[in-house]
Amino acid sequence: MNKLLVIIKNYLKLIFRNKVMIIVVPIATVLVVAALANAFHTLLDTNDDVADFKMGYEMPADSKYAFMENIMMSSFEEQGVETVEYEKADPEEIISKGDIDVFVTFEKDSYHIYGDDKKELQVRIVQYVLFNVDKRMDTMFVGSSANNVKISSLETIKTSEAENYYGIIEIVYFLSLCTVFLSFIFQTERQNSIGIRFRVGNAGSFTRYMSKYISCLVIAILIQVVLVSGVVLSLFDVTMGNPVVFFGILILTAIAFTAYGLVFFLLFNNMAVSIGLLFMTLWFAGFVGGTFETYMYTVITEPIKRLSPLYYVNRTLVETSVNGSSSYLGSCIVVLSVLTVVCMLLGIIITSRKKEV
Amino acid sequence: MNTVVKLEGLIKKYDNKPVVDGLTLDIKEGEIFGLLGPNGAGKSTTMNMICSLLKPTAGNIELFGMDIKKDAKKIKPLIGYIPQDLAIYGNLKAWENVELFTSLYDVKGADLKKAIDDSLEFVELTDRRNSYAKTFSGGMKRRLNIACALGHKPKLLIFDEPTVGIDPQSRNFILEKIKKANSNGTTVIYTSHYMEEVEAVCTRVAIMDNGKIVAIGTKEELKNMVRKSPDEDISLEQVFLTLTGKTLRDYVEG
Numbered sequence: 001m002n003k004l005l006v007i008i009k010n011y012l013k014l015i016f017r018n019k020v021m022i023i024v025v026p027i028a029t030v031l032v033v034a035a036l037a038n039a040f041h042t043l044l045d046t047n048d049d050v051a052d053f054k055m056g057y058e059m060p061a062d063s064k065y066a067f068m069e070n071i072m073m074s075s076f077e078e079q080g081v082e083t084v085e086y087e088k089a090d091p092e093e094i095i096s097k098g099d100i101d102v103f104v105t106f107e108k109d110s111y112h113i114y115g116d117d118k119k120e121l122q123v124r125i126v127q128y129v130l131f132n133v134d135k136r137m138d139t140m141f142v143g144s145s146a147n148n149v150k151i152s153s154l155e156t157i158k159t160s161e162a163e164n165y166y167g168i169i170e171i172v173y174f175l176s177l178c179t180v181f182l183s184f185i186f187q188t189e190r191q192n193s194i195g196i197r198f199r200v201g202n203a204g205s206f207t208r209y210m211s212k213y214i215s216c217l218v219i220a221i222l223i224q225v226v227l228v229s230g231v232v233l234s235l236f237d238v239t240m241g242n243p244v245v246f247f248g249i250l251i252l253t254a255i256a257f258t259a260y261g262l263v264f265f266l267l268f269n270n271m272a273v274s275i276g277l278l279f280m281t282l283w284f285a286g287f288v289g290g291t292f293e294t295y296m297y298t299v300i301t302e303p304i305k306r307l308s309p310l311y312y313v314n315r316t317l318v319e320t321s322v323n324g325s326s327s328y329l330g331s332c333i334v335v336l337s338v339l340t341v342v343c344m345l346l347g348i349i350i351t352s353r354k355k356e357v
Numbered sequence: 358m359n360t361v362v363k364l365e366g367l368i369k370k371y372d373n374k375p376v377v378d379g380l381t382l383d384i385k386e387g388e389i390f391g392l393l394g395p396n397g398a399g400k401s402t403t404m405n406m407i408c409s410l411l412k413p414t415a416g417n418i419e420l421f422g423m424d425i426k427k428d429a430k431k432i433k434p435l436i437g438y439i440p441q442d443l444a445i446y447g448n449l450k451a452w453e454n455v456e457l458f459t460s461l462y463d464v465k466g467a468d469l470k471k472a473i474d475d476s477l478e479f480v481e482l483t484d485r486r487n488s489y490a491k492t493f494s495g496g497m498k499r500r501l502n503i504a505c506a507l508g509h510k511p512k513l514l515i516f517d518e519p520t521v522g523i524d525p526q527s528r529n530f531i532l533e534k535i536k537k538a539n540s541n542g543t544t545v546i547y548t549s550h551y552m553e554e555v556e557a558v559c560t561r562v563a564i565m566d567n568g569k570i571v572a573i574g575t576k577e578e579l580k581n582m583v584r585k586s587p588d589e590d591i592s593l594e595q596v597f598l599t600l601t602g603k604t605l606r607d608y609v610e611g
Binding site: 002003006007010013014017018188192193194196197198199200201202203 | 408409410430433434436438440441442443444445446447448449453456457458460461462463465469505506
């Protein structure tokens with residue numbers, strides 16, 4: 001235990017004395033947040049504008065949706081959708097005149113949404129709200145009478161501001177790259193054959209692995225979770241939603257991605273290959289997981305997004321920030337835990353296999 | 358005298374090609390044992406096997422009467438290894454380097470502090486203990502490299518070409534310190550390409566070639582092997598070239 005603490009202490013000294021890295025990582029994070037928040041501000045605003053549109057509808061008295069009409073329409077209004085009721089209207093004619101953007105014809109057990117190609121996003125918003133209405137009705141009518149049910153509100157999407165979204169997402173992305181703090185130590189050890197000294201000494205593979213793991217984790221938490229998050233939270237309009245979930249998930253992310261990054265540094269003797277492959281895999285994870293373009297409006301399909309651990313982290317933190325909670329919290333913890341265990345085992349095995357010079 | 362290192366039929370093969378080929382050797386307590394050989398002779402491979410950095414393909418290694426395979430944990434604290442490369446951190450101070458490498462052997466507390474002081478004093482770097490290693494000259498870095506292997510008070514010191522690339526003053530200093538360590542009871546294994554160094558410090562020498570020992574004995578015994586007449590003045594370098602040949606050895610050691 002004593003030798004582990006002495007090694008960690010000296011590794012931390014080495015990392016803190018490498019001032020370039022200590023300064024560059026926080027500054028880079030803040031700059032990227034500022035750049036992306038600014039660049040995508042317009043895009044997210046465009047999406048806000050999309051929400052301000054007019055929807056016409058026709059609701060016959062015998063439709064199963066009739067009794068929820070008022071609640072449904074106030075949900076649309078919350079989304080910035082102005083609703084206009086029609087009687088015996090021709091949807092195509094109304095839309096072609098440009099009076100409204102989307103038209104919904106409710107029937108006895110179904111509905112029909114009309115909208116032209118240019119109003120695809122508006123149609124999707126209407127579809128989303130109605131989908132939630134259907135879901136809620138399904139729940140209501142199982143073993144219950146409609147007359148006994150009171151509905152106060154319907155589920156709606158709340159959108160995140162660009163600064164809030166990219167503030168959170170870039171903290172996570174740079175945190176996933178935390179093992180770059182160790183690159184300098186690996187480089188020195190390889191150039192000077194210091195590893196031989198460790199192997200001749202009485203330091204087992206577990207001690208050698210944990211000394212690097214814990215040093216990196218301590219730096220990641222101090223610099224990225226505490227310092228960088230603090231700076232980003234205070235400089236930008238970023239909200240945590242739930243501080244316990246926010247910092248808890250960030251710490252779990254640091255734990256998982258320290259183990260993940262170490263695998264690359266241990267697996268390859270060439271630093272360029274280690275760093276290149278680490279960055280490549282994390283870039284892919286970020287690309288599909290919402291780091292560069294928001295996961296809400298991307299063309300990437302859900303099954304591919306789910307391949308990226310960053311997707312779970314991003315989604316959990318953004319949803320928690322906006323809604324105060326996220327249904328992804330559980331799966332995020334499971335994914336990060338599995339990543340930690342698998343990568344730590346791999347790391348220790350690789351360290352023990354590297355006994356031979 | 359007790360046997361400190363005992364090698365029996367030691368073989369190391371790479372791709373079925375023997376790099377060390379049936380090496381049998383005893384090194385006694387208190388010796389400064391020189392291991393000589395051209396590039397590719399198998400010296401470094403042998404050293405690496407003694408330090409348990411490499412597993413032998415066949416044969417036995419006993420250190421201090423213990424089998425290296427079974428008792429590696431007990432044997433390691435008895436060995437101090439000074440690698441050819443400068444195995445130190447430039448961004449750590451001199452005392453921090455010694456602290457780090459000494460702590461690997463579970464030296465702690467007051468013992469660790471004393472070990473740091475003693476090691477730096479031995480290589481005469483006490484006045485530079487708070488300087489970063491990267492600010493040291495080549496000779497000072499070599500001395501610090503040695504200090505890092507002394508803190509845990511090893512009984513066997515293994516020097517792998519410790520004087521590469523330094524000035525004659527630093528070289529003489531290191532050779533003197535090797536003799537001093539030996540006079541304190543430490544057994545030394547020493548490899549070098551500089552024959553005059555081996556001649557100056559070693560009490561017994563083995564010359565290796567193609568993974569085998571081609572000659573072993575005291576310096577005088579080796580010289581007698583190639584002397585044509587009893588009064589012929591001969592250097593160790595002449596002995597070495599006679600026994601290993603004058604052909605260039607360009608391949609890298611395994």
